Structure formats: C-alpha cells, structure tokens
Amino acid sequence: MLIFGLSGGAQAVSLPAAAAAATQQSSPDKDAGANSSKPTVADKKAAYAALANILQNDQSRQELIDQLRHASASPSNSAPPTLTPPAATAEDKTVLDNVTDVSRRYGGEFSAKIQQLHNTIINSPHKTFNQQTFINALSHFLMLAVALFGFYLLICRLASPIYRFMGRWGRHKNDERTSWLQLPAAIIGAFIIDLLLLTLAIFIGQILSNYLNDGNRTIMRQQGLFLNAFALIEFFKAVLRLIFCPRFPDLRPFHLSNERASYWSTRLSWLSGLIGYGLLVVVPIIGNQINQQVAAVANVVIMGMITVWAIWLILHNRRNIQRELNALADRSLTFFAFFIRAFAFIWHWLACIYFVTLFFLSVFNPGNSLQFMMAATVRTLVTILSGALVSGILTRWIGKTIILSAELQRHYPELQKRVNGWVKMMLKLARSLTVFAVILLLLNAWQVFDLWHWLSAGPGERLVDVTIRVVLILILSAVGWTLLASLIENRLASDSYGRPMPSARTRTLLTLFRNALAVIISTITIMILLSEIGVNIAPLLAGAGALGLAISFGSQTLVKDIITGVFIQFENGMNTGDLVTIGAITGTVERMSIRSVGVRQDTGAYHIIPWSSITTFANFVRGIGSFVANYDVDRREDVERVNQTLQAAVAELMENKDIRAMVIGQPSFAGLVGLSDRAFTVRVSFTTQPLKQWTVRFALDGMVKKHFDAAEIKAPHQTVQVMQTGNDASFNAAGAVLPAPE
Template identity: 40%
Template structure:
C-alpha cells in the first residue's frame, strides 16, 4: 500500500482550479489506487503492443529491433560458448555435491542419533555445518565456471558479459536452493529444519526450487541477454511474461495443495500440548493459502511497479521473513525441549523440598506461554519491518513505542520477581516443615505458624503483584486502594466477631498456647486439638464428638501437653491402718511401675509423697504425685492405681468404702418392731460371709436392743435358723 501511494505521488502534482484549498488538491486514497491501476494497465498494454511489433519484425526478416544491431552468427556462436560454460559449471557442481554426500550423511546421523546436547541444538549445528558445505560447493563451482569461461572459450567481451550473467545468477539461485535444502531437505532427515516427513519435504523442495530457477534464470539471464542482443522492448515483455507465468504457476500449486496442507497443519495442531499453539495452528491451517496468495500478488505488483529494483527488494524481504520465522520456530522448539519439558530435581533436593518440583513444573509452562506470546509479537513486527510496512527502529524510538515496550518489560519483570519470591519463600517454609532436612520433626507450633505464614504470604504477594502490575500498565490504583479501604472498614464493622476470632487466633499462635495434637480444655470442652486455623480450633473429646470452637469465645486455654505432666493420686485407708505401712506400699507400687517396660520411659522423677492431706469421715487420705512426659500422665496414673490396689490387698490394708446402717425405728414407749434373725451354726468371716460362700451369700442382720444404738452381730455355732420376737433383755 505504501508503494502504491508513493508511486501515485511520484506522478507529479495535480492541477487544481484557482482558489482550491490544499485539502481538495490532495487526492484521496481511492483516487490514488485508481490512477495506479490505470497506469499499470496502460503500461501492460504498451508492453504487449511493443512485444507484438518486435516479434513481427523478427518474423518479417527485420530482427534489428530497437538497437539496430543484431548479428545472427555472433549470437549463435556466443550461445554455443555460453552453453559450454553452463554445462561445465553444472557438471562441476554435480560432482562436488556427490563428493560432499558422505559428509551430509554423517551429519544427518549425528543430528538424529548423537549423544549430548539438546536435540534442537544438534539439529541447528548440523544444519549450519551442512549449509556451510553447501555454500562452499556453490563457491567452488562458481570459481570453476569462471576459470572454464576464461581458458576454455576465450576472453571476448561479449562472452565475458554473458558468462558473468549466468555465473552470477547461478551463485544467487544455488544459494537460495541451499537455503531451501536447509528447510526441506528430502534426502537427509537430520538436516531438515521444518518438522515434516520426507515425501512432503521433497514435494515442496522441488516446487520451490523450480520456481526459484524459473524466476532467477529468466530474470537474471534470459531477460538481460535478450536486452543486449535483440531488443530492450522484447526483453521487457519477456520479463513481464516470466513474472505472470511464475505467478499463475504459484497460484495453481497453492490452490492444488490447499486441502492437503490444511490436513497436515491440523494434524500438527492436534499433537500440540499448549492451547495457544493449537489455536494458532488451526488458524494457520485455514488461512495459509490466503497469506501465500497475498505474497505472490505483492511480488507481482512490485515487479510491475518497480521493475528496476523489485526483484532485489522482494528477494531480501523474503529471505528476512524466512530467517525470522525459522529462527522463531527454532527458539520455540528450543524452549520446549529445554525449559518446557518436565523438570526433575535430584533425590536429595526432592527429599528436602518435596513440593518444589511440582511447583516448578506448574509455573514453567505458564512462563513459556508468556515468552511465546512475546516471540510471536516480535516476529510479526520484524516481518512487517522487513517488507517496509513498519519502520520498527523509528517506532521503538518514538514515545508510544518506548512506553509500550517499557510496560511489557516491566510487567514481565514484576511477574518474574513475584514468582521467584514465592518459590523461594515457600521452599524455605517447606524446608523447615520437612522432617528430613536435618533438624528433625518440627513442633506442632512450628507447623501451625509456618502454615499460617505461608497462607498470609500467598495472599500478600498476589495482592501486591496485582496492584503493582495495574500501576505499571497505567491504571490509577488510588481509587482502587481507597475503595478497598472503605470496603475493609465496612467489613470490619459488620464482622466484628470474625475480626475478633482472627486477632485472638493470631495471638494464641504467637503465644504458643496450643498446637494440633495437644490435649486442651478450651471453652469448657476437653479433648484433642485436631485442626487449628486462624479463626477456630477443632476439638475431639473423649466420646469422639468433634467440637469447633471460635477463638472469640475462648477466655482460657488449659494445655496438658507442655513440657511435662503430673499424675496426682489421693488414696484413702481405714483409720485402724498404719499410715507408714501404707506409704511404704505406695512406694513399692511405684518401684514396680518404674521397673516395668511399659512406662519406665514415661516417668521423669521419683515418686513424690505429700503425706496425709485429710482425715475424712471414714478414711485417712494420702496424696502422691508422679511426674511424666506430657500426655502420658493419664496412662501412668491408670497403671499406678492398679498396682496400688494389688499392693494394699497383699498387705491387708483396708481401703474404706461406704457402709449402710439399717435402723428399725422405735415407738413412743420405746418399743421396737420385731426383727427376723437368722442364726447359722457356722463361722463367719470379717464381712459376715460364711467361709466358702460367695459374696452374694447370706449376710448377718444385726438387731438393735433398747440399751444403746450399737450394732451387735451374733455368730452362733448352730446352723439353726429361727424367727424370734424382739426381746428387751
């Protein structure tokens, strides 16, 4: 479009009527396009008429043409001599290519099966070496052709000019074909940059090589020879015919392969593991023929509009475009093979930081997508710059371009720093929480505090990164911060209980009041703290009931799991028993407990005997205390109670228990109701049970005579049981 506009402007200033404004003097873009199209059509018509006239002169026997000088004998001799130069150059080039074949085979094998380096790096290195060999072969063939032109044929000026035209065209065309072989190498799998199969590569290599040869030798050899020896008009017409022939040939090949290439690109899209790559390939599959047709249309128009310098411009722009696109593909492949593949850490690092590997493997693909987006944008800008559609250095030097690039780089740097900071801090927290790092199993308090700190760090990093990125791209975050403050104030008033929960929870954790796994009493509930968050604590009591207690309702935290615990036991003995003997038996029970395998590691200090703490109604109470590791005081107490009972029974020390006294009552005159007595002629034990009878046997029921309120238990020797009335004697 810029070329069309420039050519329209070069036609000279348009004539305007007197008094016309500057705005009306400037033709509109549709007018410029119409004038340019009309001029192209006129030039093509003139060329066609001149071409018909020159051909008519040739057939009429007047071959002098425009320049008035044409010698058929000299033309035939020069053509034969030039043919010898062409034949010798092509034969030498074929021989050199055959000699270089083993080198290409070895490079291809190392590229596909070699060890060391990333596969894409091996591919690039081998393709570069093969291209260097290709260039060397072309150069040697070019030098050989010059030598043959000098020593085989002669040194006439005409021959030197004609041979130079061919040799220069040979050099340019074969270098272009060497570049095509680097992209579409059909014979050597390991020297092909594009990821396509051999059949596909061979097809496109042949088609493009034929197109390059047709255009190159036609424009760089045939057209100048006709211009020198026959007629410039005929040469210009031939040049136009060559360009139109190449254009229609290219259009026919593109339309013929439209569906086939569509299916091939779609298959590549289905194999892509990234959503963005899959969408891009599917879009390319639908539109590739449009880009190809647009390219050849632009080439044809430039050739018609700028016949003098169109070919060099198109050639260099095409080479730049191919180089940029191929470089982008290689960089993307390199990123996929080096950074995009799964990261595997060492066993020692994985043991110390178990979540680092999975975290890196989740972050790296996202970073790779961002880098690929930047690469696609850079490729588009560089391609536009190669075709003079955009002056990239001037755009970057402008204020808008500099700001945009600065924002992109700034956002990328902020995101990178935030991700690196999160990975570093989270890894350090995991290092502290991991029992295999050398510091041993972390305490419950450390686990709780570090988990809360990690959550707070994540929220803080996300918030700060979002704010900084918004500020970097030019969004005013002042109102956003003010709105967030007002919203936070409203939430604070509306959720005072929640705020109190969180603040109390933070101080409970800082003061290490309790941790998960501790046995505590919180809010009147005693149990094990199973879950501890910044707002509440989950308690599992002895019955298995799970209680969730918010910290705002916690006034006191009783923790039974700090440093050590005590079993405090109070043991009552009968008044008739010896206190010293009872204390001795308590020590014996403790010694047996401390010597056993089950609880000897749970006892921290010897038995503490506080002594007699109370003279109760029916017992003398003795208090003891056993110091244990935290959490084991209950198990140690249960085991000690069992041993105390056994030792008291063995020593005959009575442990008092409640007794029931039956009172039969008395009348106004002092008489008592009759009582049934069972007299057994058998000895009784101290509890009133006959010897050899179980506890559920007969018991002694005592009668209360008038004199006193004492219980008199009679143990007659006879086994006679009788009922007797109440006797006052």
C-alpha cells in the same frame, strides 16, 4: 482548486492540474505553464484525496459551496477570485468509515496500477526488431548459460562424497544419542558448502561473461541479468535442498519419505526457475530486443500460467500435506504441536495468497517484485527456523530440573522446588517473547510495518523499556521472596547437626509470618508493575483505603478474630498438635489460621472455632501433666494395711522403666482423705510428662487392683435399708438393715 477551470473560458482544465496549479504561489506566466503541463499520478492522487476529505465533512463541504457561489457571482472582467480550500475538521470516524477509507485507498492504488499496465501495453514506443542482433545476442547468451550450468553441475557432483560423509557422520552420532549437535552441524555445514560452490560458480560465470560478450554492451547487460537471476534462483534452490535434501536423506532435517522429498524439491525448483528466469531474464530481453508491449504481455502470460499451476499444485496436495503436518505435530513437543496444527489448517490459503501476491507484484512491478518476494521468503524461513531453534532450546530447558546439593536440601527443604518454579516461569516468559519477536520480524519481512523505526522511536521503544523493567522487577521480587521464604523454612526444619525441631509455637508464628510476607510482596510487586506499565495507582491506593475503611466497619468480628489470634499466639496459648479444651469441646488442634483454630475431637468431629469466641481454654500440654487417684475401701478394713498395700502397688509400678520415664519426681501419698458410714478413701497423686497422665493412671489402676485383690482388701458394699410399716411380728418396729445381694 476549481478557479482555473472557471476562469479559463473554453479551455478545459483537469482537476489534478488545477490542484497542482492551485498549490503554487507564482506569477501568471508560471501559472499558465503549470496549466499546460500534464499532471503526474501523484498530483492526481493528492487532488482526489484533498477533494474527498473536503466533501466528506459537512462543514468544509458547505464552506466550499459558499466559495463557489461567490466566485460564480463575481463579474467576468474582474480578477479571478481566490479560493481557499477549507480545512477539514477532525471528527471521530467509525469502524465502517475507516474500512471505507482503507478500501478506497488500496482500491485507488490498484486501479492506478491497472491503468499503468494498460498504458504500458498500449502506449509504449515501438522498437524495430533486428533479427541479426537478436540471434547474435542469443548465441552468446546460450554459450554462457550452457558453460555456467555445466560447471556448476560438475562441482556439485564432485562435492557429493562430502555430503554423504557428513550425512552418515551426523546421523550416526544422532542415533547413538551421544550428542544432538552433530546432525544440525552437519546439515548447516552442507548448506554452507552449497553456498560456497554457488559463489565459485558465479565467479567463474563472471569470468566467462568477460570473454563471451563480443564487446557488445547489450550482450553484457543480458549476461549480467542472467548471472543475477542465476545467483538468486540457485540460492533459493540451495534453501530447498537444505529443507528437502532429496539426494542425501541423512542430511534431511525432517521426517519425509524420499518420494515426497523428491516430488516437492523438483516441483518447487522448476517453479522458482520459471519465475526467476522468466521475470529477470526473458521479460527484460524481450523488452530490450523487441518492444515493451510484447514484454508486458509475456510477463502477464508467464506469471498467469505459473500462478495457475502453483495454485493447482497446492490444492492438489492440500490434504496430503495437512495429514503429514498433523503427524509431525503428534511427534513434536506440545508447544510446537499447537503451531504446527494451526499451520496445517491454513497452509493452503497462505500458499495461494503468496502466489497471487507474487503475480500482481510481478505484473505491476516486474523489475523488483521477484527480489522482494525472494528476500521476504528467505527472511521468513530464517526467522521461523531461528525462532523454532530458540523456542526448542527453551522448551527443553523448561522440561529439566535443577538439582541442589543434599546439604542445601537439608537446610532449605523448599528451595529446590521454588527455584525450579521461578526458572521455568522465566523460561516460559522468554519463550513467549521469542514468539512475539518472530511475529514482528515476519511482519517486517513483508513490509507490513517498519520494525526498526517502531523499536527506535515511538511505542516500540517504550514497550521494550517497560518490558525490561517489568522483567527486572519480577526477577528481584522472585529472588527476594525465595531468600526470605528459604530462611523461614530453614528455621522450620532441623539441620544435619542435630538441631531439634522448633517448637509448635515457633512453627505457627513463622508460618503466619511467611504467609503475611507473601501477601505483602505480591501486593507491592503488583502495584509497582501497574505503575511501570502506565497505570495511575493513586486512585487504586485511595480506593483501597476507602474500601478498607468500609470493610473495617462491616467486619469488626473478623478484625477481632485476627487480633485475638495474634495475641494468643504471642502468649503461646496453643499450638498445632496440642490437646485443648475450648468451652465444651476437647480435642487436638489440627490447624491454626489467622482467623480461627481447627480442633479434632476423639470422636472424629472437626470444629472450626473463631478466635473471638474463645474466652477461656485449657491446654493439656503446657509444662506438666498430673492426676490424683482416690481409692475407696470397706470401712472395716485396717487403714495402715490399706496404705501399705497402696504404697507397694505404686512401688511395683515405678519399677517399670517406661512408666518411670513418664513420671516427674515421686508420687505423693496423702493417706486417709475421706470417711463415710460404709467406706474410707486413700489418695495418691502423680506429676507426669505432658499428655502422659492418662497412661500412668491406667497402669496404676491395674496395679492397685492386683495388690488389693492379693491382700483381700474389699471394696465398700452397697447396703439396702428395709423399713417395716405393717404389724408383722417378724420385723421390729425400727426395721432391719439387710446387706445388698451379692
């Protein structure tokens, strides 16, 4: 790159020119021509970037030094040595290096723009000012402007009754709460009419321009600039009228007072008018009629004054707008309230950055800056409004509930709740995707990155493809789980045709199966999703296998609990609600999981018993209940009379319909089953419905006591034998047996 500077003798060659010449493989004549040509700004940038990359790397810098020393040591009469720019080796850059590169890049571009502006002001060719031509062009320009503005104001006044009617109609329908579509339709319709009137005014302006140009091409060009500026500025004002609508409050989409709406509409209209007509009309006419130096200075002065005024206006109203935005957030839905409060916190910074950016763009690129800012602004507003509309609709749908028919709710009790849950989750996902799309569109509107190229090739295309497949997988998993779970819940509930409730065993097994199904579907879905987003699940599966093997060795008791519980359930050993005795614990089964059973005693104590600790257990609700009743009577009573009395008590008990419904078959009388020195025992046994044996037994005891008392059948008396060990004559040597005290 520096060889031409070394071999040129007294002639100095700049680095950009040398870089441009070094990249050309041509004859010496062409090289001399390249050396004599002035390098462009792009050549300078390329040379600076290439040299910076070479000097930044240690290896390439040392290689360049070696080549320079070799070139300096060559004889003066020899051919110029050729320098091969060393390739900069790739190396990892730190965050600080990246920030430095970006700062250097944009700083260089900013410096180049400043230099370009300086050259425009200082070195632009002067042009002789012709007063007569200027006055002639100005008169024709003013005639067109006055005629066009007059016509546009006239047709806007004539359309005022239409706007009032549409506002009253939309607001009346909205106040009646009959439909919420009329007011947005009226607002959009008024905006469309505004655009149609603007189109008509531009058409009439073009016709007037054909008659008011005096056949002069310069006047035609200036009038064309005015018509373009008029179309652009009035379109922006139409957007302002759509937002603030100061003259027709019924068409105002936001809750603003008439004073605030008129305040902001007037100032923003004046601001847009000054910027638009200043940049698109005044500055080009000055540059054409006077010279470029005055036009550049006028551009800087106009935009500087407008930028200062705009920033003062923003900072002056910062707190008022922040307060109004917070009030709007309080009236909005929760989803929108977050974004509105965040915007209220930083809106003044964004507005200041907007006008500062407009200032620099208008100074550096006055021809296209305003069109770019206006187009980006309109696209931003349209994107935000569209995203807010779609998000608002989705938010309203999220708040609604799908009501299934009564027949479906009877057959599938949890189906409505489950369907609403999945639908709300999908709507929230769609709302999140809407917010993401709005952010991408906003970045694309300001040319931060090329959205359409990103979507058509590269990571954007893959992201869209993966997102679609992930959503489809989630939908299929949700549908599959909903159908299977609903079928299981249908078996767990009785139907409208009188189908009885399933047994406790069936309910327990179906519940366990539903839980296992949920775990299986969730695991498979997660694995498929990880595979779709590019995660290699082979190590996960291998790791899961190794982890499962380790867990199996360390949790043998847990595995034993699960296996024992499964076999007990398949054998229908116990179910929820059964009265059981497990070891020393007797109580009601309240909960059964895959690892343990929960038993509640009559004292209120709750016991959790692992399945593996159960060796034997008793279940009181399997098939039947039974009990054996033994009654002891005095030995001196007549056996036949006692049996007859007992049979009479049982017969009277069986006449009770409630008790009889609990008894299966007939009671069995065993007669005399025990004999002692003081009493004998009679027995009767009952077979009852499960868990009804205690009720029947208590009723039987009461009935037997009643009959035994009526028949004066005595229970055995306890006796006490007293043995005499002294010489008292009142007792014989064998002692005496005395009855126990009553």
